[in-house]
Amino acid sequence: xxxxxxxxxxxxxxxxxxxxxxxxxxxxxxxxxxxxxxxxxxxxxxxxxxxxxxxxxxxxxxxxxxxxxxxxxxxxxxxxxxxxxxxxxxxxxxxxxxxxxxxxxxxxxxxxxxxxxxxxxxxxxxxxxxxxxxxxxxxxxxxxxxxxxxxxxxxxxxxxxxxxxxxxxxxxxxxxxxxxxxxxxxxxxxxxxxxxxxxxxxxxxxxxxxxxxxxxxxxxxxxxxxxxxxxxxxxxxxxxxxxxxxxxxxxxxxxxxxxxxxxxxxxxxxxxxxxxxxxxxxxxxxxxxxxxxxxxxxxxxxxxxxxxxxxxxxxxxxxxxxxxxxxxxxxxxxxxxxxxxxxxxxxxxxxxxxxxxxxxxxxxxxxxxxxxxxxxxxxxxxxxxxxxxxxxxxxxxxxxxxxxxxxxxxxxxxxxxxxxxxxx
Numbered sequence: 559x560x561x562x563x564x565x566x567x568x569x570x571x572x573x574x575x576x577x578x579x580x581x582x583x584x585x586x587x588x589x590x591x592x593x594x595x596x597x598x599x600x601x602x603x604x605x606x607x608x609x610x611x612x613x614x615x616x617x618x619x620x621x622x623x624x625x626x627x628x629x630x631x632x633x634x635x636x637x638x639x640x641x642x643x644x645x646x647x648x649x650x651x652x653x654x655x656x657x658x659x660x661x662x663x664x665x666x667x668x669x670x671x672x673x674x675x676x677x678x679x680x681x682x683x684x685x686x687x688x689x690x691x692x693x694x695x696x697x698x699x700x701x702x703x704x705x706x707x708x709x710x711x712x713x714x715x716x717x718x719x720x721x722x723x724x725x726x727x728x729x730x731x732x733x734x735x736x737x738x739x740x741x742x743x744x745x746x747x748x749x750x751x752x753x754x755x756x757x758x759x760x761x762x763x764x765x766x767x768x769x770x771x772x773x774x775x776x777x778x779x780x781x782x783x784x785x786x787x788x789x790x791x792x793x794x795x796x797x798x799x800x801x802x803x804x805x806x807x808x809x810x811x812x813x814x815x816x817x818x819x820x821x822x823x824x825x826x827x828x829x830x831x832x833x834x835x836x837x838x839x840x841x842x843x844x845x846x847x848x849x850x851x852x853x854x855x856x857x858x859x860x861x862x863x864x865x866x867x868x869x870x871x872x873x874x875x876x877x878x879x880x881x882x883x884x885x886x887x888x889x890x891x892x893x894x895x896x897x898x899x900x901x902x903x904x905x906x907x908x909x910x911x912x913x914x915x916x917x918x919x920x921x922x923x924x925x926x927x928x929x930x931x932x933x934x935x936x937x938x939x940x941x942x943x944x945x946x947x948x949x950x951x952x953x954x955x956x957x958x959x960x961x962x963x964x965x966x967x968x969x970x971x972x973x974x975x976x977x978x979x980x981x982x
Contacts (some may be wrong), residue, residue, distance in 0.1 A: 581620025596711020628683025667702035785970030905961025
């Protein structure tokens, strides 16, 4: 009998006991149970709020048990034998001070990281984290964790099993990123004066660079590194494409968009589609021409590269589609239609045209706030265009991502060519 079958029969009791046992390191599929409980909420067999409260209670009870076990047994054991693993009294005391100061906040996101959540309670007790501090963050984290998975099961309904593993993978990544952000926040808080001094020093040097003759060299180095990174990403995406590894990414991304943007967003997202229309792209090209006339210092080359990046971009995407089509016809005919549409034409041209305009503005603007504003604006345009196409099911997410990456490579190579022309 599967664990979910016990939930069918005993409901809340199994949810409570299973999560309690998982938190003291008994190998039970707590996340699967919570998602299934959410599915039962969707079916009307369980109460949503009550399920979350019972799951959070079981999780908190398990964490509390682990805390007291660690406090009573773990500390003396490590004080006696910890020096064999380079964790003697001095090191343990140092780790304890650090965890008391910063580690309690990590309890909020540790639940989302498999393996980490099973030892956090023990380590909190071993390092003698004050129980009040432990309880505040551990119980809050338990509520967030259980709410996430039960609500996820409720939203997915009958599709919970299909999407559970894919969503879980990205939640783990999100948990790790969140933990990193929390650590970064407290590092900044503790060393903010030193970090501020370093940042000001770097900004002053960047300002001098952008006003000096080595500005071109700086742009070339930065563009080269970014282009190389995109080329590596491009190769990785092609490998994933032919090994059919994009299915999870496409399903999870489409699911997130559908959950975040309901029917009342349709009007706004339809307006966002205009960002990728031919009229919008032509308007941005006209703005690029006007900016070159007004601010350009090497107008001939900037005009020529603009023609190359746009007209050449159209030829570039046609060549890519032809290459992918020929490969799939001869070697992987089963999904040739899907591969032939990779990468997205529109996504490529959006990044190329908007990206080149952003480059021109940033290249010739003297004020740093303009650079920041244009970079943020470009990211917003790319994000809104992607979301609107996914929402209306016009493109699959992997094709859009591929379009941005392949377009970024083409744009980067053309910017490098322009900067080399400037130096000749």
